[in-house]
Amino acid sequence: MSFADVLAEWPVERVQSLLAAADPERVRRVLSHGARSEADLAALLASCAAPQLENMAQRAASLTRQRFGRAVQFYAPLYVSNHCVNGCLYCGFNCRNRVARRRLTVAEAVHEVQHLTDQGFRHLLLVAGEDPKGVPVTYFADLAQELRPLVASLSIEIQPLDTPEYASLVRAGVDSLTIYQETYDPVEYARYHPSGPKRDFRWRLETCDRGAQAGLAFLGIGALLGLADWRVDAFYVGLHARYLQRTYWRQHVSVSFPRMRRAAGAFDPSYPVGDADLVQILCALRLFLPDAGMVLSTREPGALRDHLLPLGITRLSAGSRTTPGGYAEGTEAEGQFEVQDHRSLAEVMAAVQAQGFDPVCKDWDGLYHDATGSAAIPGGSS
Ligand code: SF4
Numbered sequence: 032m033s034f035a036d037v038l039a040e041w042p043v044e045r046v047q048s049l050l051a052a053a054d055p056e057r058v059r060r061v062l063s064h065g066a067r068s069e070a071d072l073a074a075l076l077a078s079c080a081a082p083q084l085e086n087m088a089q090r091a092a093s094l095t096r097q098r099f100g101r102a103v104q105f106y107a108p109l110y111v112s113n114h115c116v117n118g119c120l121y122c123g124f125n126c127r128n129r130v131a132r133r134r135l136t137v138a139e140a141v142h143e144v145q146h147l148t149d150q151g152f153r154h155l156l157l158v159a160g161e162d163p164k165g166v167p168v169t170y171f172a173d174l175a176q177e178l179r180p181l182v183a184s185l186s187i188e189i190q191p192l193d194t195p196e197y198a199s200l201v202r203a204g205v206d207s208l209t210i211y212q213e214t215y216d217p218v219e220y221a222r223y224h225p226s227g228p229k230r231d232f233r234w235r236l237e238t239c240d241r242g243a244q245a246g247l248a249f250l251g252i253g254a255l256l257g258l259a260d261w262r263v264d265a266f267y268v269g270l271h272a273r274y275l276q277r278t279y280w281r282q283h284v285s286v287s288f289p290r291m292r293r294a295a296g297a298f299d300p301s302y303p304v305g306d307a308d309l310v311q312i313l314c315a316l317r318l319f320l321p322d323a324g325m326v327l328s329t330r331e332p333g334a335l336r337d338h339l340l341p342l343g344i345t346r347l348s349a350g351s352r353t354t355p356g357g358y359a360e361g362t363e364a365e366g367q368f369e370v371q372d373h374r375s376l377a378e379v380m381a382a383v384q385a386q387g388f389d390p391v392c393k394d395w396d397g398l399y400h401d402a403t404g405s406a407a408i409p410g411g412s413s
Contacts, residue, residue, distance in 0.1 A: 033240045035233050037274050038267070041069075043216050046263050049073035058083050062090060067319050072269045075315035076262045084311055088342050091317040095343045098321050101388045104346045105376060106154035106186070107147045108328075110355045111135045111174065115160030117227030119213070121258065121291060121298045124160045126227065133355045134166055137177050144181050146358040150350065150376045153183040153393035156209060158353075161190035161228060168196045172203040179204030183393045186249065190228070191238040197245030207249035208242040210235065211289070215267035219259040239271075243279040250275055250284050251326060256312070257291030257300030265312045269319045276322065285324030285346065288312050290331070306335060310342065317343035333372040337382050349379040 053074035061071040062083065074080060075087065112134040113124045123130060135143065144155065157174065159166055171189060179185050186207035187200065197208070214220050217232050224230050239250045252271055254264040268286055275284045290309065291300035304312075309331075317325065325343045327336055329351040336347065351370055352358050372379070380390040 033237045050077045053077035072319040087314040091314040091343050092341045103388045104391045107152040108156045110158045112159040112166045114162040117229040120223050135355050143358045151392045155182045156186040158188045175203035175205050194241045194245045197242045201246045208247045209251035210238045211253045213255045214259040216259040253287035256304045261304045287326040329370045329372040349376040
C-alpha cells in the first residue's frame with residue numbers, strides 16, 4: 032500500500048464531482064464543525080466557498096495559533112546543482128534550456144553555508160536538478176557529512192531516490208525530505224514532463240513513502256499551482272498529506288503551495304492562480320490539516336507573504352538565491368524561478384515580529400530524534 036493506491040480511488044473526475052456538488056450551505060456546515068472529511072475539503076476549495084473566505088481565514092488563523100502558537104521558523108534553500116536531464120516544460124533548469132550549468136564543490140557549498148549561517152540561518156534545504164550520473168547520491172552524502180555540523184537541520188529537495196539511498200543520506204545527517212508532485216493529474220503530468228526519468232509519475236508519487244521508510248523525520252509535499260486546475264491539485268495535496276500523517280504518524284508532514292512563476296524559457300501557467308485563490312487554498316488546507324506545517328517561499332511578493340502569514344504559515348524562507356553559488360557570489364541570473372520577495376532575513380524577521388509573531392531560526396527538534404534521524408515524537412517544525 033502506498034499513496035498511489037489511495038490516489039487510484041480518487042480519479043480527477045471524482046474530485047471534480049465533489050467540487051461541483053458543493054454549495055454555500057455545505058460550506059457553512061463544514062466551517063461550523065471540527066473534523067473534516069475529503070468531501071468537506073472539496074467544499075472549502077469549491078468556487079461557492081469564495082464568498083465565505085473571511086470566515087475561513089479567521090478560523091484558519093485561530094486553528095494555527097492553537098496548534099503552533101506564534102512561532103515562525105526560517106530556512107534557506109541552497110541550490111547546489113542546476114544540471115538536469117529532465118525536460119519539465121515549466122522550469123528554467125530543464126535540459127533544453129541554454130543556461131550556465133554548475134555543480135558546487137563541497138568546499139563551495141561550505142562557503143555558501145557560511146554566508147547563510149552568518150545571517151542567522153540554521154535550517155537548510157539542499158536543492159538540485161536531476162542528473163544521477165553527474166550528481167549522484169554519493170555527492171549529496173558527501174555534502175551532508177560536511178554541512179550537517181554547521182546547521183541544526185538539513186533537508187533535501189532533489190530527485191526521487193530509493194529507500195536504501197535515502198537511508199544512506201539519513202546516516203550522513205539529512206533529516207528532511209521535500210518533494211513536489213508538481214501536478215497530481217496524471218494526464219497533465221505527462222504533458223509537462225515529456226522527457227527524462229521524471230516522466231515516471233508513480234515513482235515520484237511514492238517518494239515520501241520511501242523516504243519515511245528510510246527514517247527521514249520530516250516530509251514536505253506540494254503541487255506547483257498553475258499547471259492544472261488548482262482546486263483539484265490542492266485537494267490532492269490535502270489527501271496526500273492526510274495519508275502521510277496517518278501512515279507515518281511518527282513523521283512530521285508539511286505542505287507548500289508554490290505558484291507557477293515565469294522562468295527561463297518564458298513559460299506561462301496554463302491555469303493562473305490569483306491571490307484570493309491562494310488564500311482559499313491556504314485556509315482550506317489548514318482547516319483540513321490542523322497539524323501540518325505550512326511553508327511559504329520567496330516566490331510570493333513580500334506584502335502578500337506578510338498578509339498570508341497569520342492564516343496558517345509556520346515556515347518561511349528569506350533572502351533566497353535560486354542559482355548555485357548565488358549567496359557567496361551575489362548572483363541572481365538564470366535562477367530556477369523569479370524570486371518575488373527580495374528582503375533579507377533580518378528584514379523579513381522584523382516584519383514577522385511587527386505582526387506579533389516569534390521568528391525562529393533554530394529549534395530543538397534535533398534533541399528528540401535518535402542518532403538514525405528517526406522521529407521520537409510527532410510534531411515539530413519542518
Ligand atoms: S523542475 Fe527539477 S527536474 Fe524538472 S527541469 Fe527543473 S530542475 Fe529539472
